[in-house]
Amino acid sequence: MTQSENTPTALTEGDAVLRACVRRTLSIEADGLAALANSVDGPLGHAIEEATRLIETARGRVIVTGMGKSGHIGRKLAATLASTGTPALFLHAAEAGHGDLGMVTPDDVVLALSWSGETAELGDVVHYARRFAVPLLAMTSNAESTLGRAADVVLIMPRVEEACPNGLAPTTSTLIQLALGDALAVALLERRGFSASDFRVFHPGGKLGARLLKVADLMHQGEAMPLVRLGTQMAEALIEITGKRFGCCGVVDGDGRLVGIITDGDLRRHMGTDLLPRPVEDVMTASPFVVQPGELASAALGRMNRRPVPVTVLFAVVDGAPVGILHIHDILRAGVV
Template sequence: MGTAQPQTNSAVAAPQRDDRLRERVLRTLAIEAKGLAALCAAIEVELGDAVEAAIGLIEGARGRVIVTGMGKSGHIGRKLAATLASTGTPALFLHAAEASHGDLGMVTPDDVLLAISWSGETAELGDIVHYARRFAVPLVAITSSAESTLGRAANVALVLPRVEEACPNGLAPTTSTLMQLAIGDALAVALLERRGFSASDFRVFHPGGKLGARLLKVVDIMHQEAEMPLVRLGTPMSEVLIEITGKRFGCCGVVDGSGRLTGIVTDGDLRRHMSGELLVTPVEKVMTSSPFVVDPLELASAALGLMNRRPIPITVVFAVADGKPVGILHIHDILRAGVV
């Protein structure tokens, strides 16, 4: 009676290439790309003035951007509200159906309403449109029909070009929602640039996760005050070695009488000056003058890049402001913070 041979991974057949499936995927992307191209062409001609007007209206608002929509347009609206809020334009999403049951109380005359509806005839938006007219709340519409109820009610109508949906039945919103998303992102980025929204500002709204770590500054993670290994000019090397050992950064900064950083002692300096007289040698005879330093307001990721690009990469650096050391940063601090 024979023994069954165990199966190995090599016995698992590789999936066969399905060219027709790939063609369908590429067809979808090609159709959607044509939609974006049509949107760009429209902005260069007839839609450009409306885009500028919408940006001006939002920029001039004293309140927030209230984004609303239903169905797939509503999902796009949620994303757009989040993008605006995270890039310096206060915004929130208002569910069109819930608005009719009390949530219209979120909207004030200081706000700007941004309503998204491909047809412009979404029934659930009726109460919001009426509210905007009654209380003179500025209304920006993203729609495909200027003559729709929404388009005619809006102070500014961003009329998107009618294009082919990627759905072969022409029913599922695909190309249309992609254009809604794209015009929304374009508004958010234009407002970001108009407001001078910087990477530092961005970090205020993104303190968590990998993105927040990438935006950390040297001052956020550096060691300060008593943690810094520092000695004054004239200090004998016997005391310098105690300072290096006690602070455990493998180096020691040297300051003058006014507290300005004038040098640094590293393990390389110790090896180069190793002799029987080392312990009684004044630190200025051993230190490396004019050490490499960073600005405490520099991004930690940028500081890491500078450290790695030195002729001989370094693992520790002093942060200096007005010539005086205000902190010390080790490469391990950067790694622990998740900057890379």
């Protein structure tokens, strides 16, 4: 690399203006988030408590609706709720009056997003909710708006400065809608005691699903496990090792508890003309490294790699008895890294 490549390039006037614009935008939006956080100590906090109670006791789903940028935020909010244990779907406000109101049942809760509270397209949804006594939550900055007055609970967002220099493009306002929606979803998640295991049920695919896989999801069980009993001759143990293709063999006592393991390394250390007739307890490594079937596969992989001598295969045990065997290739094939 040349000296010129190591030397920072002087900012042009245009670059300096650009960076100032970015910093101003982030500063304005950060102020908006701070104002939202401070609002939780006032009426907004009480409204969130009421909203969570309504959603928790509902027998149906949360129907999130909105238009324009608020609609985009609503779509994301519905997806977040659904993935964290609160059944939800997004209802496009403009499509609602053309048949999509059929998605809404009396068991549901409607959550309508509108910064101004005067979004005309929400009229059909609001009228339907009032007509059929469907609980209506409003996320708006104007409690006295049409939407605010119609709602059972109003999540009042603070009036904030838009980052747009013209004060027109929804920027800070959509950010705090997004943040308030996330806060509501996380509050519901925690109140429901939603766990990582629950999360995996809704995220079985992709890297997230792989990270939440447990040893029990990947291990080989039953006859697939290479096992012999104490007292077995090494000749028979070698047949078990070869036939099961894990490169090892577990040794169990009379009660079925795992007391040792025979690996390729053990075989090399004891190689000799007297190997085949010897009992397995003469060759095995006692007290082998094991895991629990409920342990995350990613944690098991980390422990395998942190061993003084890294291992590539291990047994899963319950009360000392082997219930499965896991190879490092099983973990890597599942995408756990």
